[in-house]
Amino acid sequence: MSNVNTTSFTIVVILFLLVTGAGFAAARWRRADDMLQLDEWGLGGRGFSTFISWFLLGGDTFTAYTFIAVPALIFASGAIGMYAVSYAAMAYPIAFIFLPRLWSVCRTHNYATQADFIRGRFGSRGLALAMAFTGILALMPYVALQLVGIKSVITVMGINASSTNTFVKDLPLFIAFLVLAVFTYVSGLRAPALIAFVKDALVYLFVLVAIFYIPTRLGGWGAIFSHAQTHLAAINPKTGKPNGVFLPTSKSTGSTQVDFMTLALGSAVALFVYPHTVTGTLTSKRREIVKRNLALQPLFAILLGLIALLGYLALADKVTVANVKSHGANAQLAVPFLVQHMFPSWFAGIAFAAIIIGALVPAAIMSIGAANLFTRNIFKEFFKPDATPRQETRVAQWASLVVKLGALYFAAELPSTFAINLQLLGGVWILQIAPMLIGGLYTKWFHRWALLAGWLGGMAYGTIAAYRSASPTASHWASSSDIELGHTVYIGIAAVLVNLVIVLVLTVVLNAVKVSNGTDETRPDEYTADPEKAPEPVPALAD
């Protein structure tokens, strides 16, 4: 522990203890009569106001992906990383179109997961299972990304860095992980909902200070941008190509424009199909709250754009660049090193804590979303149809632990050179349920077996394409983009197109030969319904 800055370390520990306490205390926050109900543990009682929902959804969607992986990509490759900003901008209007409908139908039928909805809409346990399986699978690399994010902060803080024993070296990560697992188990969704207040406040503080203060130390934005432009245009002696692009181009370095567009569109559609964001949405009390929240989220999302630019700030700081280079050129360390070099140690502590807590909140909601899917659509559906609410909740609690262990495996197994690939890989999979989920919200025309076949085709294509992508440093899972028809394209988009073609062709065939399309238990008016007595006009935190 010799090279650990005591001030930074102390502040991180204090803030970590604070949120740990909040995580456990959350079990008593807005307490229900019977906490052993899946609606309580897994959806926080479905009673959150606009105020709480705003913090929760912001805390849910802004993850280590935002704080570590996106700036790392911009640090290493330039403007292509800005696809994440375009993606965030697109995600809210896209969600605005279908998310209120999903909320309404789930509220009317008391569905706890999107697979519950698929089961009700298409009367198909198989299709619901496909969705549950995909949701759980896709979340594992995403939770793993949170762990990679925490680890990069711990590495830069120098905790146990000198130890050669892997277990001792990763001990702080295990401790953070264990605490996360236990408070999620105990408090369910209330824990991340309460911690989200602390997280969002810390993140806002850290980003605003960073974005106004750091440029003054680096000669202003003009100097930062022109430095980035020069660096990205320079030829990398190892590859013989430029380091990156300052603007997405259609020439010279390959078709980065198409890559940019497909990455942004694929990620945007995927965002509100993911179980953790659906879980976050279903906690809202009224339909109107879902809409208002989506309209207000961009005020949080602008932080993503600012955080992305931290990649260029890091590039303009010689000390940070040298530090990253001496740590195996791991771009994930760019933001933590920038923070360490630019800020006094007490503020660096706050910033480090913001990133660590920032990763814990979504990791908790993700594991709860996956646990809800497992409990409702696998355990109850196939193993114990007569499970009581109490048994359901117990199973969900244990499932949340198992999901985190799966994520540990992903974190250890997949190459972490570009952690952003962990999220993009999850996106390749989760996009394959978009046709049945979004399509199903609007029409019953799609045939259930066509949707299942399309899902299978998309999953197979996407997985194989992602597995086969290689780079000089990794033989598999190296990239999430592939070259199709002469353009670099996000594999998720290519796979979902394969999926859609299968769905359309088979739907026409199956409808023509009149194969049963299952019983639909939903009615058209339920997709715009707003069931629930008018909300109490009390301030959000007073109850």
Next chain:
Amino acid sequence: MTQPAVKSRGPVAAHPVRAALIAIALAGLIACTLFVTIYDSATPKVGDFPFFYFYLLVYFPVMAIVLWIVVRLQKGLRTPGDETGEQRP
């Protein structure tokens, strides 16, 4: 293609202009960030920011305002019977 078009037929037919405005607003918000060619340029510079970076940052407050207007417009789309879910048949 967007929500108003598939809302129960009544309100959309009753407020065609309002429904069209909502559809245009949402489609416009998506298209103006999807098609990167619109803003894929270093000039004109806004302050020290190349246009590409400035555009993406300014997009968020603009989007918040447009989405807020859409929320208001949708409220007007509702027919009185639509106000509460309890009146379902």
